[in-house]
Amino acid sequence: MVDHSLDQFPVAVIGAGPIGLAAAAHLAERNVPFVVLEAGDTAAAAVRSWSNVQLFSPWEYNTDPAARRLLAEAGWQEPDASELPTGGDLVKQYLQPLAELPALAPHIRYGATVTALSRLGIDRLRTAGREQAPFVVRLADGEELLARTVIDASGTWRQPNAVGANGLPAHGEQDAAAWITHGLPDVFGADRDQHAGHHTVVVGAGHSAANTLLALAELADAAPGTSITWAIRSADPSASFGGGSDDELPARGALGSGLKMLVDTGRVTLAANFRTHSIRRTGDNQVELISTQGGEQSITADRIVAATGFRPDYGISDELRLELDPIMSAPRALAPLIDPNQHSCGTVTPHGYRELAHPEPGYYIVGMKSYGRAPTFLMLTGYEQVRSIAAALAGDLESAQSVELQLPETGVCSxxxxxxxxxxxxxxxxxxxxxxxxxxxxxxxxxxxxxxxxxxxxxxxxxxxxxxxxxxxxxxxxxxxxxxxxx
Structure with missing residues (x-):
C-alpha cells in the first residue's frame, strides 16, 4: 500500500503575485516545504499589466514582514516607507527581487496554469479518508502534483465583471469587446492613441474608475478633442468621492477630491442613474451604450473603460467542498467582516486561518480572491492572512490565532x-x-x-x-x- 502521509508533500501556492510570494516567504521562514505555481512567465504577471498605475497606499502598506526580513538578509535596500509606488515600482523594487531570492526561486514554477483541484482517489462526495488524502493539483499540460495543503492566491485579474448593470453581460457586449478595456488603461503610454482626441466613457464608481478619469482629464489638456463621460448606476456620485481630507491614506483622499473637481467643473460629464442594458456598434466605428431603467438614456463613445471590478473564478475547485457566502462569494466566516455595505478597506476586522477555512481541510483562498466580489481589499490584509496560515501549518497555533491588522481608515491626516x-x-x-x-x-x-x-x-x-x-x-x-x- 502506498504511503500517502501528508507530511511528505509540499504546500502548493497558486499564484506568484504579492500575496502568493508573501505566503512563500512565510513558509520558507518556517521551513515548511512549498511549491509556487504561476500561470505567467514571470512573477507578479498581473501587477505588471498595470505597472503605470500609482497606488494610493505607501510602501509601508505594500510589503510583507517575512518578505522584508528575507530580502534584508540579501542586502535589499528598502524603499522609503512614505513614498507611493507605481505597479512597476512594486515589481522592480520588491516583488521581482523577492522572487529571485534563493529561499524562493527554486520553488517557483512559471507557465504552470492550474486547471483543477481534487483529492487523490476521492471526489467531492466521499468523506471517508478525505483528510488523509493529498490534494491533486492538475496543470494545463496534464501534469499532476500532490500537495498537503493548497493556498489559492490566484487573484481575480483574469475575471473582470461585465459592463451590464445586473451582473450579466449587456446585450451586445461580446460583439463590442474590441471597444472595451477592462481595468486600468495606460492612457499616457500604450493606450494613448485609443483615447487621445476621442470620447471615452468610463463605467464604474470605484478607485479604478477615479484613477482612469483623472488620467483622462490630464490627457485632455494635451490632446484637443478628448472628452470623457462617467457612467454610474447610482443617482448620487458622492460615495465615490470617499473621505477626502479625512482619509488616513492621503492619496486615496486626494483621488476622491480630484474626482469631485472633475464633475463640479464639467471636465467630466456625469451620467447618473445609468445602468447599461445593451451595447451596440454604430456605423461610424463607435459604440452606443443604452440604459433602459427609469427612462431610456444613451451614450455614444469611441471607447469604453469598464472599471467595474473583478470576481473570483472557482472553477478549478469544483471538486472541493467550499463554504462560500451566497452574496459575497467569499468564505462564509469572512464575508460579514468585509461587506462593502458596512466596511471600507480600512475597517476590516483582523482575520486569519480560522476565518479562511472551508469544509475542505487544508484548502485556503487568500488575497483578493478571498474577498469574493468585495472591492475593499488591501495587500496588508492578505499578508496577515498568509502569515496566520503559515503559522498554523507549522504547528504554531498560538501565533496563527493571534491575528493583528493595523489598516489606514478614514481619520484625520495633516x-x-x-x-x-x-x-x-x-x-x-x-x-x-x-x-x-x-x-x-x-x-x-x-x-x-x-x-x-x-x-x-x-x-x-x-x-x-x-x-x-x-x-x-x-x-x-x-x-x-x-x-x-x-x-
Missing amino acids: VTAGGEAIALRLGLSKEEHEQLLHVTAKYLGTSATAADAVLSAATELGIDHTAALQLAAYAADQFDAPGATGC
Whole structure:
C-alpha cells in the first residue's frame, strides 16, 4: 500500500503575485516545504499589466514582514516607507527581487496554469479518508502534483465583471469587446492613441474608475478633442468621492477630491442613474451604450473603460467542498467582516486561518480572491492572512490565532501629508511640493479661499490646469472652505 502521509508533500501556492510570494516567504521562514505555481512567465504577471498605475497606499502598506526580513538578509535596500509606488515600482523594487531570492526561486514554477483541484482517489462526495488524502493539483499540460495543503492566491485579474448593470453581460457586449478595456488603461503610454482626441466613457464608481478619469482629464489638456463621460448606476456620485481630507491614506483622499473637481467643473460629464442594458456598434466605428431603467438614456463613445471590478473564478475547485457566502462569494466566516455595505478597506476586522477555512481541510483562498466580489481589499490584509496560515501549518497555533491588522481608515491626516500625496500623483518632487506651499502662503492673504490660493500658486509654478484644479479641490476640502474650483 502506498504511503500517502501528508507530511511528505509540499504546500502548493497558486499564484506568484504579492500575496502568493508573501505566503512563500512565510513558509520558507518556517521551513515548511512549498511549491509556487504561476500561470505567467514571470512573477507578479498581473501587477505588471498595470505597472503605470500609482497606488494610493505607501510602501509601508505594500510589503510583507517575512518578505522584508528575507530580502534584508540579501542586502535589499528598502524603499522609503512614505513614498507611493507605481505597479512597476512594486515589481522592480520588491516583488521581482523577492522572487529571485534563493529561499524562493527554486520553488517557483512559471507557465504552470492550474486547471483543477481534487483529492487523490476521492471526489467531492466521499468523506471517508478525505483528510488523509493529498490534494491533486492538475496543470494545463496534464501534469499532476500532490500537495498537503493548497493556498489559492490566484487573484481575480483574469475575471473582470461585465459592463451590464445586473451582473450579466449587456446585450451586445461580446460583439463590442474590441471597444472595451477592462481595468486600468495606460492612457499616457500604450493606450494613448485609443483615447487621445476621442470620447471615452468610463463605467464604474470605484478607485479604478477615479484613477482612469483623472488620467483622462490630464490627457485632455494635451490632446484637443478628448472628452470623457462617467457612467454610474447610482443617482448620487458622492460615495465615490470617499473621505477626502479625512482619509488616513492621503492619496486615496486626494483621488476622491480630484474626482469631485472633475464633475463640479464639467471636465467630466456625469451620467447618473445609468445602468447599461445593451451595447451596440454604430456605423461610424463607435459604440452606443443604452440604459433602459427609469427612462431610456444613451451614450455614444469611441471607447469604453469598464472599471467595474473583478470576481473570483472557482472553477478549478469544483471538486472541493467550499463554504462560500451566497452574496459575497467569499468564505462564509469572512464575508460579514468585509461587506462593502458596512466596511471600507480600512475597517476590516483582523482575520486569519480560522476565518479562511472551508469544509475542505487544508484548502485556503487568500488575497483578493478571498474577498469574493468585495472591492475593499488591501495587500496588508492578505499578508496577515498568509502569515496566520503559515503559522498554523507549522504547528504554531498560538501565533496563527493571534491575528493583528493595523489598516489606514478614514481619520484625520495633516494638510502637508495630503498635499504631498497629490504632488506625488502629479510627479512633483518633495522640493517642488515645498515650493508650492511657500507660494501658496503668498496668495492666502489676497485670495477668497484656500482653493484660490493653491490654484494661483500652481498656475504661477506652471502646473497644468487639471493638476492645479486637483490641488485646489483638495485644499478646499482640507480647510473646509467653499468652492473647490476657485476660478
